[in-house]
Amino acid sequence: MSSSTVAAEAVGKEPARAVRMSGDERREQILAAARRVFAEGGFAATTDEVARAAAISQPYVVRLFGSKRDLFVETYRQAADEVVAVLSAAAQEDDPAEAMGRAYLELIEDRDLLRLLMHGFIASADDEVGRVARHCLGEAYRLFVAGTGAGPDEARQFVAFGMLLNVLVAVDAEAHRGEDGGMDALVECVFLATRRAQA
Amino acid sequence: MSSSTVAAEAVGKEPARAVRMSGDERREQILAAARRVFAEGGFAATTDEVARAAAISQPYVVRLFGSKRDLFVETYRQAADEVVAVLSAAAQEDDPAEAMGRAYLELIEDRDLLRLLMHGFIASADDEVGRVARHCLGEAYRLFVAGTGAGPDEARQFVAFGMLLNVLVAVDAEAHRGEDGGMDALVECVFLATRRAQA
DNA sequence: GTTGGCATTGAGTGATTACTAACAAGAGCG
DNA sequence: CGCTCTTGTTAGTAATCACTCAATGCCAAC
Numbered sequence: 001m002s003s004s005t006v007a008a009e010a011v012g013k014e015p016a017r018a019v020r021m022s023g024d025e026r027r028e029q030i031l032a033a034a035r036r037v038f039a040e041g042g043f044a045a046t047t048d049e050v051a052r053a054a055a056i057s058q059p060y061v062v063r064l065f066g067s068k069r070d071l072f073v074e075t076y077r078q079a080a081d082e083v084v085a086v087l088s089a090a091a092q093e094d095d096p097a098e099a100m101g102r103a104y105l106e107l108i109e110d111r112d113l114l115r116l117l118m119h120g121f122i123a124s125a126d127d128e129v130g131r132v133a134r135h136c137l138g139e140a141y142r143l144f145v146a147g148t149g150a151g152p153d154e155a156r157q158f159v160a161f162g163m164l165l166n167v168l169v170a171v172d173a174e175a176h177r178g179e180d181g182g183m184d185a186l187v188e189c190v191f192l193a194t195r196r197a198q199a
Numbered sequence: 200m201s202s203s204t205v206a207a208e209a210v211g212k213e214p215a216r217a218v219r220m221s222g223d224e225r226r227e228q229i230l231a232a233a234r235r236v237f238a239e240g241g242f243a244a245t246t247d248e249v250a251r252a253a254a255i256s257q258p259y260v261v262r263l264f265g266s267k268r269d270l271f272v273e274t275y276r277q278a279a280d281e282v283v284a285v286l287s288a289a290a291q292e293d294d295p296a297e298a299m300g301r302a303y304l305e306l307i308e309d310r311d312l313l314r315l316l317m318h319g320f321i322a323s324a325d326d327e328v329g330r331v332a333r334h335c336l337g338e339a340y341r342l343f344v345a346g347t348g349a350g351p352d353e354a355r356q357f358v359a360f361g362m363l364l365n366v367l368v369a370v371d372a373e374a375h376r377g378e379d380g381g382m383d384a385l386v387e388c389v390f391l392a393t394r395r396a397q398a
Numbered sequence: 399g400t401t402g403g404c405a406t407t408g409a410g411t412g413a414t415t416a417c418t419a420a421c422a423a424g425a426g427c428g
Numbered sequence: 429c430g431c432t433c434t435t436g437t438t439a440g441t442a443a444t445c446a447c448t449c450a451a452t453g454c455c456a457a458c
Contacts, residue, residue, distance in 0.1 A: 020404090020405060020406080020453095020454070022405090023404080023405075026406095042321065044241070044243035046444080046445065046446085047447090048444090048446090056407090057407050057408080058445095059447075059448080059449095060405080060407075063406090067446080067447080115321060121366050122369050130370055130375075131375075131378070131379075134379050134382045137367075137385065138379045138380065138381025141384060142385075152391070155388070156385070156388045156392060157360075160356070160362065161356075161359050163359065164359035166362070167362050167365075168336075170321050171329055171332050173333060176330075176333060179330070180333050180337045181341065182334070182337025182340050182341030183333045185337070185340060185341060185344070185351070186336065186340040186341075186354075189351040189355045193352065193355060216437075217436065217437090219425085219435060221434090222435075225435080225436095245414085246415080246416065247414090247416090256436070256437055256438080257415095257416085257417095258418080258419095258436090258437075259435080259436060262436090
């Protein structure tokens, strides 16, 4: 009970002040929060939501990144880079085709990452985001060709299957089983295909 | 020069009043405008933009549809229904597989339609939109199986290729040729594949 | 221990937004 | 003409948003 601050905070009398952190640490933390928030609401999500997710004040979010748009672009770029890096690493394993497929499945298990990516696919409103999105897609194709030595058609099918997985995760198909016959059949078929690929 | 209204409007003295229209006609017109506007900005687009696109006042847009959300849902449902109807018709032609492929290509030539659909894939925020989106996807799969008698894998590849086309159109890949090597190769490969399918 | 810099906040500000309320204008009809 | 229903508007309102400003507390170096 040395200082009064601790006791007072425990009782809730003083306004909660965030624990002090280095600027870089805080930026990383905000980026992580922004990924979650932007994944949910896209660019329409507010800086206030990001701030609450990071447990700091809203003006500080804006200050550290300059503007909401800058924060979005940086968040998006980080996510896209992550995808490319993971695919790139998988492309150099023993069985690149299998490794890349598995790597992508693991990536999109992070629903936030995937939905954020999808938002970028449509957010062609912003030039920079569109560029990053196109690059990410192009790299997926290029890395598959380069890694596996597969022909264009096989690589195209790899990417296409990835886009199908994206959409199924985005619409939360698994959580809505039994609501639509066609969708159920599609999910089942995709599920079997992924299991087969992993065998 | 019969009435003063016409002359005055030409000179711009009287406030522009929209030509009178039946409620149903107006609703259709607003839905068409909303499709364009929501395609661009998703649910974040404003009712004011829709109103301007339809050349009427913003409150009237809200009044005719109850709320922005209701307008969005109805716009989305109409678009999804259109897709299902077109695919359904194609599934009953002589060569269903070829017809459905061609039909889908023609559908997504309407970039507004496609981008609106994509927005719904992510807008799982709204339950109803999510349901419609899942149904539309499920029907594409189901209709292909039913129409062509194809196996699950072939049908899955049909839908997957469709999703790839969606994304390529959404990120405006064609308009950005030459900016990214991987993307260029992917677009070229997809282009060849569609030409092959149409032969 | 004082000073200077960094992290962080509260309190605005002006712009925008969905939505409401009230009213205007014309068409059809007796 | 008068009455009513529908179409459409203008003028709000309360809420929300990104962003700004001035201040405050804290740490470290002198």
